[in-house]
Amino acid sequence: MLEITNLSHVYGGGSPNAHHAIEGLNLSVAAGELLCIVGPSGCGKSTLLRSIAGLITPTGGQIKVEGDLVRQTPDNLAVVFQDYSRSLFPWMSVADNVALPLRRKNMDKKARREAAHEALESVGLAGAERKYPFQLSGGMQQRVAIARALAYRPSLMLMDEPFGSVDAQTREDLEDLVLKVRGHHRMTIVLITHDIDESVYVGDRVVVLSKAPAHVVGDLKVDLPGPRDQITTREHPDFVHLRAEVGRLVRGHAAAA
Amino acid sequence: MKATAEVATRAAIARRDSVARRKGVRTAAFRWLVLVVLILVWETVTRVLGSAFFPPPSMIVVRMYTMWFSGPPSTLFLTDPAIEHILPSLGRMAAGFAGGALAGVVLGLAVGLSARAYDYLDGVLQFLRAIPPPALITVFLVVFGFGLKAQLAFIMFSIVWPVLLNTADGARSVEPLHLQTCQVFRLTRAERLRRVILPSTLPKMFAGLRLAVSLSLIVMVFSELLPGTTDGIGFQLTFAKSQSDLTAMWAGIVLLGVLGYLLNELFLVVERRVLGWHHAAQQLTE
Numbered sequence: 001m002l003e004i005t006n007l008s009h010v011y012g013g014g015s016p017n018a019h020h021a022i023e024g025l026n027l028s029v030a031a032g033e034l035l036c037i038v039g040p041s042g043c044g045k046s047t048l049l050r051s052i053a054g055l056i057t058p059t060g061g062q063i064k065v066e067g068d069l070v071r072q073t074p075d076n077l078a079v080v081f082q083d084y085s086r087s088l089f090p091w092m093s094v095a096d097n098v099a100l101p102l103r104r105k106n107m108d109k110k111a112r113r114e115a116a117h118e119a120l121e122s123v124g125l126a127g128a129e130r131k132y133p134f135q136l137s138g139g140m141q142q143r144v145a146i147a148r149a150l151a152y153r154p155s156l157m158l159m160d161e162p163f164g165s166v167d168a169q170t171r172e173d174l175e176d177l178v179l180k181v182r183g184h185h186r187m188t189i190v191l192i193t194h195d196i197d198e199s200v201y202v203g204d205r206v207v208v209l210s211k212a213p214a215h216v217v218g219d220l221k222v223d224l225p226g227p228r229d230q231i232t233t234r235e236h237p238d239f240v241h242l243r244a245e246v247g248r249l250v251r252g253h254a255a256a257a
Numbered sequence: 258m259k260a261t262a263e264v265a266t267r268a269a270i271a272r273r274d275s276v277a278r279r280k281g282v283r284t285a286a287f288r289w290l291v292l293v294v295l296i297l298v299w300e301t302v303t304r305v306l307g308s309a310f311f312p313p314p315s316m317i318v319v320r321m322y323t324m325w326f327s328g329p330p331s332t333l334f335l336t337d338p339a340i341e342h343i344l345p346s347l348g349r350m351a352a353g354f355a356g357g358a359l360a361g362v363v364l365g366l367a368v369g370l371s372a373r374a375y376d377y378l379d380g381v382l383q384f385l386r387a388i389p390p391p392a393l394i395t396v397f398l399v400v401f402g403f404g405l406k407a408q409l410a411f412i413m414f415s416i417v418w419p420v421l422l423n424t425a426d427g428a429r430s431v432e433p434l435h436l437q438t439c440q441v442f443r444l445t446r447a448e449r450l451r452r453v454i455l456p457s458t459l460p461k462m463f464a465g466l467r468l469a470v471s472l473s474l475i476v477m478v479f480s481e482l483l484p485g486t487t488d489g490i491g492f493q494l495t496f497a498k499s500q501s502d503l504t505a506m507w508a509g510i511v512l513l514g515v516l517g518y519l520l521n522e523l524f525l526v527v528e529r530r531v532l533g534w535h536h537a538a539q540q541l542t543e
Contacts, residue, residue, distance in 0.1 A: 054440075055437055055440060055441070072440075073440055073441050073443055079437075079438075081434060081437075081438070083434060086434040087434050087435070087437075087438050089435065089453065089456070090535070090538045091456040091459075091534045091535070092452075092456075100444070100452065101442035101444070104443060104444070104448075133538075134534070134537055134538040135537075148442075152442065
C-alpha cells in the first residue's frame with residue numbers, strides 16, 4: 001500500500017543552518033493497516049506526512065502509494081489536519097465542506113449531498129448539515145474534517161495529530177470514532193501523534209521515530225484483545241507493557257541525541 | 258454530562274446576547290440624542306448670529322423639501338429639479354462605482370494570485386494610488402474632452418485603487434492550510450478560485466469597496482464642479498453659489514451628507530449578508 005524507501009528531507013539545503021528533518025527513513029504499510037507514528041515533538045513527523053501527501057517534495061528517497069511514485073497528491077488519499085479550525089472552510093456549511101472534494105468524483109448534486117449526509121452520520125453529526133463550522137465545538141469541527149475525509153472514500157487516510165487540539169474527553173471519543181469508522185470503511189490509516197498512549201490504543205502497529213533527523217527506531221505490533229475500550233484496554237497488561245516500551249523508545253532517543 | 262455543559266454554554270450565550278442587545282438599545286438612544294442636541298445647537302447659533310452665509314438648519318430642510326421632494330406622487334414626490342440633478346448624479350456615481358469596482362476586483366485578483374506580479378507591481382500600484390485623483394483631472398479632460406466620458410473615467414480611476422490593492426492583499430493572504438486542503442483533495446484551479454480563494458478574499462475586498470463607496474461620492478461631486486457640466490448635485494452647488502443662493506447651496510451639502518450616510522448603511526447591509534460567516538466566526542474568536 002505505502003512504501004517509503006530511504007527517505008530524507010532537508011529544509012534550506014546548502015545553507016549553514018540547513019535543517020535535516022528526515023534521514024534514511026524506511027517504512028512500509030500494508031493495505032488495511034492502522035499505523036500510528038510516534039516520535040518526540042519536532043522530530044519531522046509532519047514533514048513525513050506532508051511528503052506522503054505530496055504537499056512537499058522530499059529531497060531524497062522515494063515514496064510509493066499503491067505502487068505509484070508520489071509526485072503530487074495521490075488520487076485516493078485524504079488528510080485530516082490537526083488544525084481543524086483552519087482546514088475547514090468557514091464560509092461553507094458543514095454539508096458543503098464535506099461535499100466539496102466530491103466535485104471531481106463525477107457525482108451529481110444529489111449523490112454528493114447523500115454522501116455528505118452519510119459521512120456526517122457516521123461521525124455522529126447527523127442533523128448538523130446546515131450549520132457552519134464556527135457554530136460547532138472543536139471536537140465537532142474535527143468530526144466534520146473526518147467526515148470530509150471519509151466521504152471522499154480514500155484508500156489511504158493520513159491524520160496529522162488529529163486530536164492534538166481537543167480536550168481529553170473529546171480526544172477519547174474521537175479515538176473511538178477512528179476505530180469505529182475504520183471498521184466500516186476498508187482503508188489504510190496512518191495516524192501521527194506525539195501521545196504514546198494514544199498510539200498504542202488506536203494502532204495495529206506503532207512505529208517510533210527518532211529525534212530529527214528522523215528515522216525508524218522501533219516498530220511494534222499491537223496485539224490487544226478487541227474490541228478496544230477506553231477503560232479495560234488501557235488497564236490490560238499488554239497495553240501497559242507496550243506503552244512502556246514505546247515510551248522508552250521515544251525517550252531514549254530523545255535523550256541520547 | 259456533555260449535554261448539560263452544552264445547555265449551560267447556550268444559556269451563557271443567550272445571556273450575553275441579551276446584555277449586548279440592551280446595551281445596543283441604549284447606545285442607539287444616545288446616538289439620536291447627540292444628533293438632536295447638535296442640530297438644536299446649530300439652529301440656535303445660526304439664529305442668534307443671523308448671518309446670511311449660515312442659514313439655520315430648519316430653513317435648509319424646508320428648502321430641500323420645496324426644491325426636491327415636494328413633487329407629485331407619480332414621480333415618487335420628486336420635483337423636476339430633483340429628477341434633473343439628483344438622478345444624473347446617482348447614475349454617474351453608480352456607473353463609475355460599478356466600473357471601477359469590477360476592474361479593481363478583477364485586476365486585484367490577478368495581481369494577488371501571482372506572487373511575481375505582486376512583487377513587481379506593488380510599488381507602482383502604491384505610487385498610482387498615492388496620486389490625489391483631482392490632480393489628474395486635466396489629463397482626463399484632455400483625453401476625453403468635457404462631459405460624461407471624462408467624468409466616468411475620472412470616478413473609475415479614483416476608486417479602482419483601494420479596491421484593487423485590498424483585493425490583491427486578500428488574495429495573497431489566503432490561509433495556507435486552506436490551499437493545502439485544496440491540494441490534498443485535488444480541486445481544479447477553477448474550483449479553488451471560485452470556492453476557496455474568492456471567499457477568502459471577500460473580507461478585504463469589502464473593506465476596499467467600502468472605501469470606494471465614500472470616495473465615489475466625493476469624486477462624483479468634484480467631477481460635477483468642472484466647467485462643461487449642466488446637471489448634477491455638484492452643478493447645483495456651483496449654480497447656487499453663483500446666484501448667491503446660500504440656502505440652496507447648504508441644501509446641496511446636507512443632501513450629499515445624507516446620501517453618503519445612506520450609501521454606507523446600504524453597503525453595511527449588503528456586507529452583513531455576504532460576510533455573515535466572517536463576522537460570526539470573528540466574534541467567536543474574540
